[in-house]
Amino acid sequence: MGRAHEVRAASMAKTAAMKSSKYAKWGKEILTAAKSGVPDPEMNQTLKRTIERAKKDQCPADVIKRAIAKAQGLNSGATKEINYEGYGPGKVAMIVECLTDNNNRTYTEVRTAFSKTGGAIGTSVSYLFNRKALFSFEGMTEDEAMEALLEAGLDFEELETDEDGFVNITAQPSDFEAIKNALLEAKPELEFDNAAVEMVPSNYVDLDEEHLAKFQRLLEALREFDDVNEIYHNARLPEDEEE
Numbered sequence: 001m002g003r004a005h006e007v008r009a010a011s012m013a014k015t016a017a018m019k020s021s022k023y024a025k026w027g028k029e030i031l032t033a034a035k036s037g038v039p040d041p042e043m044n045q046t047l048k049r050t051i052e053r054a055k056k057d058q059c060p061a062d063v064i065k066r067a068i069a070k071a072q073g074l075n076s077g078a079t080k081e082i083n084y085e086g087y088g089p090g091k092v093a094m095i096v097e098c099l100t101d102n103n104n105r106t107y108t109e110v111r112t113a114f115s116k117t118g119g120a121i122g123t124s125v126s127y128l129f130n131r132k133a134l135f136s137f138e139g140m141t142e143d144e145a146m147e148a149l150l151e152a153g154l155d156f157e158e159l160e161t162d163e164d165g166f167v168n169i170t171a172q173p174s175d176f177e178a179i180k181n182a183l184l185e186a187k188p189e190l191e192f193d194n195a196a197v198e199m200v201p202s203n204y205v206d207l208d209e210e211h212l213a214k215f216q217r218l219l220e221a222l223r224e225f226d227d228v229n230e231i232y233h234n235a236r237l238p239e240d241e242e243e
Helices: 003-035 046-055 061-076 102-115 144-151 171-185 211-225
Strands: 080-088 092-100 131-139 158-161 167-170 191-203 230-233
Touching: 003 046, 003 061, 003 191, 003 230, 046 061, 046 171, 046 191, 061 092, 061 131, 080 102, 080 211, 092 102, 092 211, 102 211, 131 171, 144 167, 144 171, 167 171, 171 191, 191 230, 211 230
Parallel strands: none
Antiparallel strands: 080 092, 092 230, 131 167, 131 191, 158 167
8 A cells, every 4th residue: 555554554553552541541540539539520529620631631431431430349349459460571570450350350361461471470579669659740830839739738759840841749649639639729720741659660670672572562461451450560661662
């Protein structure tokens, strides 16, 4: 069909991948907001604001519904949180957080994905990570953000502006909701590029070409499983591959 067709197809595939990643991020943020209180936007203002921002970013309704349904499932006991730890290709430490109603199914899917790429689960690696509240946004200056947090009497570990102009804040997980609410109270229209409690690695592993290719296949396989909610790892990836 010619080079032009290939270029268009590649462009469309890249755009679809970017949208999928964006929607997945919204799904996780909505799930986090729903888990922070009642999974009902009329009774949970944090959840309501998150949904409004997701809709503004053209996040599909089914992504929003699935995230809320997962939170409701957790509250009802039908769905459970379960984590798998281990090493991926190149001795990359990995933590895979899942939400499932069938432990056997989820375990089999995750274990198979690891084994097919030369990795294995079952070894504790959580000591290589620290749980942190992370925020990244633009539309508010570093000074404005600091003022909002200080006025609210909130502590943080780091607050800086990166080379792309985004303000980044690192804090303790227990302060996540308070910091997010303080920032939104100071600027209600503020939109977060990222706002979540995540596992941050204490060190990183560099991969050679062979192990990098295997690791990328493992990530792709895990992301295809509906039960997988979040993947944490300490691999140093090329910038265009970073989540």
